[in-house]
Amino acid sequence: MPPKVNVVSLVSIGRHPQSGRSRRAEQDGRAVELGLKLSKKSLTVVHAGDAQEPVLRQYAGMGLDSLTVLPQPADGDALPILVDFLKSSKAQVVLTGVRAESGESSGMLPYLLAEQLGWPLVPRVAEILTIKQGAAEVLLALPRGQRRSVIVSLPFIATVDNAAAEARQTAFGPGLRADFKVLDVNSVKDEAMATWQISAAKPRPKRLKVVKAKTAADRMKAATAKPVGGGGKVMKNETAAEKAQAIFDLLLEEKVVR
Amino acid sequence: MILDWLPPTLIGFLLVLAGIGAIRRMNLWRAGQAEKVNILAGLLAMPKRYLHDLHHVVERDKYMSRTHVATGGGFVLAMVLVLFVHLFGVKSEILAWALLAALVLMFCGALFVYKRRMNPPSRLSKGPWMRLPKSLLTFSITFFVLTLPAAGILPEGTGGWVLTLVLSVLILMSLSEMLFGMTWGGPMKHAFAGALHLAFHRRPERFGGGRSTGLKPAVLGEASHGVAKPTDFKWNQLLGFDACVQCGRCEAVCPAFAAGQPLNPKKLIQDMVVGFAGGTDAKYAGSPYPGVDVGNAKGAPDQIITNGLISSDTLWSCTTCRACVEECPMMIEHVDAIVDMRRFLTLEKGETPNKGAQVLENIIATDNPNGYSPASRTHWAADQNLNLMKDVKQADVLFWVSDGAFDMRSQRILRAFVKLMKAANIDVAILGDEELDSGDVARRLGDDAAFQSLAKRNLATLSKYSFKTIVTTDPHAFHCLKNEYGDFGSDALKGVEVLHHTTFLNRLVKEGRLQLDTFKGGKVTYHDPCYLGRYNGEYDAPRELLASLGIDVAEMERSGYRSRCCGGGGGAPITDIPGERRIADMRMEDVVSTGAEMVAVGCQQCTAMLEGVVEPRPVVKDIAEILVSQLSEEVNS
Missing domain, CATH: 3.40.50 (Rossmann fold)
Incomplete structure (x- = not known):
């Protein structure tokens, strides 16, 4: 793998599901891990938010020499400053978690970034196998441990699935000593968010479990299954026009395009 | 007599060599980190520490303690007298007779050393140690014969130059072991380094019947944490490693060694010596780490220890049970050294094996090792009707529940203890969800940063309330509260008695506050x-x-x-x-x-x-x- 690939991992402040305390976010940690595996030297880890947040030291403790912070207030919009940063950064691979553990947690950020930058988005990556000649071979994580190999041209944005390698242990010393590059950026207030009313989510009632399985193997399958979309279709051999038509039909069907 | 000058010259020559060796050895120790030690008080206290504290441990093996008193005592006495009689040439029959007596004493002791070495138990190191009884016997016999004329038993010049020459060869052989070997790394090194180790011990509280078991806090925020290289140890820790006599008592009691895990406390200490002196472990002649061949370990003072000297698995095998420390006649602190090295692996390398990383992450994020919701800490006591400190602010007894609160088996112990306290009408309260993990596991896993954070936050909570006694059913929390929380400058536990529940219950029974029936079960x-x-x-x-x-x-x-x-x-x-x-x-x-x-x-x-x-x-x-x-x-x- 050429060491020249510029990888940027975007990290956010996670939230522990039990204690509600700030922590290294599960998927963002995996994004850093994947970045470290691709190229330790040319990895840039970026956080848009408060540079004083102690959790950032937990990311740095994974062995980062430095961590870039784009400072912005709690009500700021991360999107425009990240777009500006990525445009100027020569980034070729941008890794993020699928969705943040705190804040809006909409999972939209990578999509909006990809849209504004005009880059392809690769969702739910399990592994990046190779990067050569301006293209990367990427394994997508599918339900039940299945993988799909796709080739995507650089630059691209990828969200990192829970199936990717677990984040390495964070070490106190290196985290403490890591250098924080706090850039000077204009923060943009998130006007939309200011109008929202935020309240704690109620836990959704759990669906009653109806055991239909007859055999242990069936029960195992049922217990381990991730929900599978029924209508999915893999098109490999069709022409580009046919593939585009299929996507367009789907968008119409789902009423995304009217 | 033509060769009369030879024996004194040899003695003087070997003394000078020993002196040079001593300085070289001390410089090896001085490569360690600074640690304040009261040099003079230590040296003055040394004889008592040797005769009382060390002997107390050796005494557990009566055979060896008597043997050592005879051999060691005889040798020290004889060596001093040899200087007077043979080096300075003091003409005194009384001194000569005293020397003869000392040599006989030493000879008797050496015979028992010899006897033990005929069929040595596996815990003893072999190699140069097998040679030692012969050197001891040679020393005592040679100087006995050499002293006979001075004592007036034999006329001067007996045996002529032939005997003098033979004796000189024997002097060279035995004194090389006893003096030269003492400072240049032979088996007798234990006497030289051991004496100084007793004088400059890192835990002087242990002498005179005291106890010092709390780990020393790591200094946080430095360029590195924990011990990476041998020179990262304190100088008196290095000195302590050098004091090892390779008796293998630690090995005999080590649970990890017995279980076949790759740890042998004796080998660990010897590897530390290889580390700060440089070289390989090829000369080590004791039991290996189970499953690891001897001879492949290389070390140097500035080399990372886990890079080629010892495997990190060796460090993680230790249960910190302190059996080796308790058993060590030289009072070496194995557990301190192991945790020091673990600190480097965890705080600097982030290499805590297996579930270690997850447990530490949980402790940091939820204040308990299993990642349970902190808000569920008091669920076990839902039916116990216990006062919360938050509500009552003060109580006679604070019950430190510990992380057993999350474990259903441990909860049975907690409930039993609460029932006993209620039966004795104790004014008791718990901290409830305000209590955090004591930090014991984090600290033993080398994460002193997490431990110190927990300790300080626990102390801050404790300082809000007033209580006379703190009782816990968990000896690990008990140890942290009693022996380790004192290092963090808080008054929260000042004047508070920290007790284990067995001590506390024993008092209640003695005061007649618990009425108990006779136990009729089996053995x-x-x-x-x-x-x-x-x-x-x-x-x-x-x-x-x-x-x-x-x-x-x-x-x-x-x-x-x-x-x-x-x-x-x-x-x-x-x-x-x-x-x-x-x-x-x-x-x-x-x-x-x-x-x-x-x-x-x-x-x-x-x-x-x-x-x-x-x-x-x-x-x-x-x-x-x-x-x-x-x-x-x-x-x-």
């Missing part, structure tokens, strides 16, 4: 938890409690200060280094061999470990549980 034995016994010296209260129920404890061979670890300490179940056997299984075999039907325990961790042994096996019960089942009914009504 009972008692397992001493390491953190209650060796760490805190509480061996009596649990036994007195059992006796108060009319139980005559069927002691295991390894009990009291020699108790064998259950395998649950020091984060060992978390790092889970593979071995040939499980430590808990071996301990249960100890229990079974007493014929007991029940083993009484005073620790939830020991309970969990021993109950993890497959059945059929004796029943495992905490002392609180045994007491509660014997509580007389009329007290409750």
